[in-house]
Amino acid sequence: MNSFIVNLVPEDNDNVALNTVLDTRHGPILYLEDVSVSFDGFKALNHLSLYIDAGELRCLIGPNGAGKTTLMDVITGKTRPDTGSVFFGQTIDLLELDEPAIAQAGICRKFQKPSVFDALTVFENLELALKCDKRTWPTLFHRLNEEQRDRIHSVLQTIGLPELVKQPAGILSHGQKQWLEIGMLLMQEPKVMLVDEPIAGMTHQEVERTAELLLSLQGKHSIVVVEHDMEFVRSIARKVTVLHEGSVLTEGTMDEVQNDPRVIQVYLGG
Amino acid sequence: MYKAWLANDKTGSAVLMLLAAVTLIIPVCNLLSPVDSPLHFSAYTVSLLGKYITFALLGLSLDLVWGYAGILVLGQGAFFALGGYAMGMYLMRQIGNRGVYGDPMLPDFMVFLSWKELPWYWLGFDHFWFAMLMVVLAPGILAFVFGWLAFRSRVTGVYLSIITQALTYALLLAFFRNEMGFGGNNGLTDFKDILGFNIQSENVRSMLLMLSGLSLIAAFLLCRWLVNTKLGRVVTAIRDQESRVRFLGYRVEMFKLWLFVFSAMLAGLAGALYVPQVGIINPSEFSPLNSLEIVIWVAIGGRGTLVGAIIGAILVNYSKTVLTGLLPEIWLFTLGAVFILVTLLLPDGIVGLLRRYRKEQSV
Numbered sequence: 001m002n003s004f005i006v007n008l009v010p011e012d013n014d015n016v017a018l019n020t021v022l023d024t025r026h027g028p029i030l031y032l033e034d035v036s037v038s039f040d041g042f043k044a045l046n047h048l049s050l051y052i053d054a055g056e057l058r059c060l061i062g063p064n065g066a067g068k069t070t071l072m073d074v075i076t077g078k079t080r081p082d083t084g085s086v087f088f089g090q091t092i093d094l095l096e097l098d099e100p101a102i103a104q105a106g107i108c109r110k111f112q113k114p115s116v117f118d119a120l121t122v123f124e125n126l127e128l129a130l131k132c133d134k135r136t137w138p139t140l141f142h143r144l145n146e147e148q149r150d151r152i153h154s155v156l157q158t159i160g161l162p163e164l165v166k167q168p169a170g171i172l173s174h175g176q177k178q179w180l181e182i183g184m185l186l187m188q189e190p191k192v193m194l195v196d197e198p199i200a201g202m203t204h205q206e207v208e209r210t211a212e213l214l215l216s217l218q219g220k221h222s223i224v225v226v227e228h229d230m231e232f233v234r235s236i237a238r239k240v241t242v243l244h245e246g247s248v249l250t251e252g253t254m255d256e257v258q259n260d261p262r263v264i265q266v267y268l269g270g
Numbered sequence: 271m272y273k274a275w276l277a278n279d280k281t282g283s284a285v286l287m288l289l290a291a292v293t294l295i296i297p298v299c300n301l302l303s304p305v306d307s308p309l310h311f312s313a314y315t316v317s318l319l320g321k322y323i324t325f326a327l328l329g330l331s332l333d334l335v336w337g338y339a340g341i342l343v344l345g346q347g348a349f350f351a352l353g354g355y356a357m358g359m360y361l362m363r364q365i366g367n368r369g370v371y372g373d374p375m376l377p378d379f380m381v382f383l384s385w386k387e388l389p390w391y392w393l394g395f396d397h398f399w400f401a402m403l404m405v406v407l408a409p410g411i412l413a414f415v416f417g418w419l420a421f422r423s424r425v426t427g428v429y430l431s432i433i434t435q436a437l438t439y440a441l442l443l444a445f446f447r448n449e450m451g452f453g454g455n456n457g458l459t460d461f462k463d464i465l466g467f468n469i470q471s472e473n474v475r476s477m478l479l480m481l482s483g484l485s486l487i488a489a490f491l492l493c494r495w496l497v498n499t500k501l502g503r504v505v506t507a508i509r510d511q512e513s514r515v516r517f518l519g520y521r522v523e524m525f526k527l528w529l530f531v532f533s534a535m536l537a538g539l540a541g542a543l544y545v546p547q548v549g550i551i552n553p554s555e556f557s558p559l560n561s562l563e564i565v566i567w568v569a570i571g572g573r574g575t576l577v578g579a580i581i582g583a584i585l586v587n588y589s590k591t592v593l594t595g596l597l598p599e600i601w602l603f604t605l606g607a608v609f610i611l612v613t614l615l616l617p618d619g620i621v622g623l624l625r626r627y628r629k630e631q632s633v
Contacts, residue, residue, distance in 0.1 A: 076517060103519035115514045117507040124503050134519045136528050140501040
């Protein structure tokens, strides 16, 4: 079963039909082709091409300034590329959609800096992320049904925060905020999860649990992880993509990548 | 039915009771007791209280957008004034041929400008229902157009604040012009009747006080409910991390827009209740200074608490009445000093102080 019905924002949407079939019959779920982005002459992305398969867990590594975060910005609609094309499945042109539409289509993102809503409780943070009609009026009259409540509680179990459910997210530790944000990703039931530096600030046990969680999610979701911690990448990665100066330097298993002389040169600055 | 969303707001419930008492007891006393009885409140007191209550409603409308959605509107007074003008236009039409010039068709200021017929935008204001519709529609439409343009282009923060200030200043200048047809410098005044009753009579004043109080109570309950819905939580999230909310799939600009429009309508309602009680509406209501004062009421009372806006508006305006009576020249200095002190020492205003005190008590 390789095609899903995606409910795109029915509100204020001229570009896309209400129901567009996410077509992944040809394998990849995300197509980036020849994408370039420059900021004041600096080429953050330089003719980058990248394909992410449906259900794949992909790790992105690369030195600082390689374009990892810009890449996520392009996929989620935050940054518009100067050239190139970005497709979600065969049919959905992400360059025609804005951030909310892309999120509703099923591409969700965890930010590098944990971005939870400090003033709201843990429960409310998850409730806001819950996949449902996100237009203004339905939101005003929204009541959680039993199923949605159960879903929130099961995600709370998954991220290990059930006893903090009524606490404001602002009091959580850095690692707990990371977990909460991963929980918010799960609530959105995304097709593609973009996870930027998930283990920063986590204890050793938390890192292990994060690895387990990400591994358990592959297959159901396509996951793209950006991470600096090589040990962590090694523990989860099947396929690693190395970015350098805005382009893909090489792709392969962790061992192949680590033994590639170009990668060694880039990392050690030879 | 005492809902959880209200029960958690202890200060709010207390203020609500007090408001209900004031708005019911005073009119009842005045209807039942003779003029010289100690239970009789003077026309001055009744009008003054009514005025404070409309200011409280205005403060509440600002706290909704500023305190919860983080949109610091420095032109909230513009919506208040528009609501006031809509009510003023109805009251002008009620004068009929009793003006100084006795013209059966035109208000005095139009006769004075030797206009021959009523401008098209005055048509319909003979009807109370039409005027009441305009009280909320005029500010609502302005807020919609303004908000649509501003929020879609993602104008936020201090830039948005400055543009709202410019908006009210532009309206101030426009309404000053005689050619606009709203009475220019002098505005609209010399009202006689409202719905056929003499606007100066004690009973009408008592009724207006009661209506203002009931409107404030209803508006407070509505706002309290609103911020406790999921929409309220989305809006709070927008206040704290606007771009993050977009990545959750919410159209941030639509949420801000509807809250802004609703808040403008509340401000318009406040203006409409204010005008018959003070007997005049003129362009000075559009003054940027007025709008800044509203921000100060809310900050002093406690931003993002709703009830704080009510407490702040009433306290500051009561102090203003007292101080401008005793030492008019020091009022603005006092207001400025209080604002600075509150910002430095009480970031959550009076309500924040009360909450802290209650927390210490319970420990």
